[in-house]
Amino acid sequence: MSVLNLLNQKHAIENHVQLREIADGMIIAEVANQHALANIALQGAHVATFQPRGEEPVIWLSPLAKFAPGKSIRGGVPICWPWFGPHQTDSKLPGHGFARTVPWELLDTKALEDGSTFLRFGLIENDTTRAQWPHPSTAQLEVTVGKALRVELVTANTGSAPFELGEALHTYLQISDVGNMTIRGLEGCEYIDKVGATTRRTQQDGIVIESEVDRVYVNTAADCVIEDKGLKRAIRIHKEGSRSTVVWNPWTEKAEKMGDFGPKLHRDMVCVESGNAMENAVTVAPGETHRLVAMYSVEKL
Ligand code: BG6
Secondary structure, X not given: OOHHHHHHHHHOEOOOEEEEEEEOOEEEEEEEOOOEXXXXXXXXXXXXXXXXXOOOOOEOEOOOOOOOOOOOOOEOEOEEEOOOOOOOOOOOOOOOEOHHHOEEEEEEEEEOOOOOEEEEEEEOOOHHHHHHOOOOEEEEEEEEEOOOEEEEEEEEEOOOOOEEEOEEEOOEEEOOOHHHEEEEOOOOXXXXXXXXXXXXXXXXXXXXXXXXXXXXXXXXXOOEEEEEOOOOEEEEEEXXXXXXXXXXXXXXXXXXXXXXXXXXXXXXXEEEEEEEOHHHOEEEOOOOEEEEEEEEEEEEO
């Protein structure tokens, strides 16, 4: 029996989950329930799409995204783990860690009483990941697809020494146009501005994007709300176990260089990432489990 058939036999649930192979070796868990539609790639446990029924998509996926083994997918919810950004000591290691480009296994699927669907994925270690991250640990992603999307990244330290973890749910949110939106919730917060020479600043008002933005807001716990005048809706991002929020839009020049953005697509998205980055990296003690949660829901504006 093929891997796909075996997966479907074990995890498919009528009116909830179906596994499909969309390209060579790329298997997607397709979720369709009474509340929403979502696609999650087994590579990277990468939530690629999320659309509540009757709504525009909430999560943005680049129409030029590549679904290929070992390549990260442009859009959706890439998992940055076990470090965020460049590796602290070895610049040859992949930016944002390896979790988003390695296979994960589907461990569990459940139809919940309220009509939502629950899925749990576990990162599969290999010799390369162990060489890059020699700390005994496990990473699991729990996803609940309902009216809202809930994503929970669970890291357990299974060894006998503490380790320092950097992480983020690098979520791409869909907006009508970058000129129509304001991000609220970070007013008064300090941020590290990574555009040009790194500087430290304080956010005064809501965030409006009119050029490249690459900022790590530190010591933040509040919800963020993306107000979108074009779609007359707001996307609320609630988070737990997270002290950093990253806001990113590559703007024209950088986007054009990337190959999976094109000249205009950056106007349709903004990344608001919930995580623990830079000075907010977390220490996970032996035997301890750390949980990073983000929840995405839509409100009328
Ligand atoms: C953001 C970083 O989180 O991710 C940016 O702050 C980076 O510096 C961006 O360019 C995209 O990263 P990648 O590796 O997915 O192209």
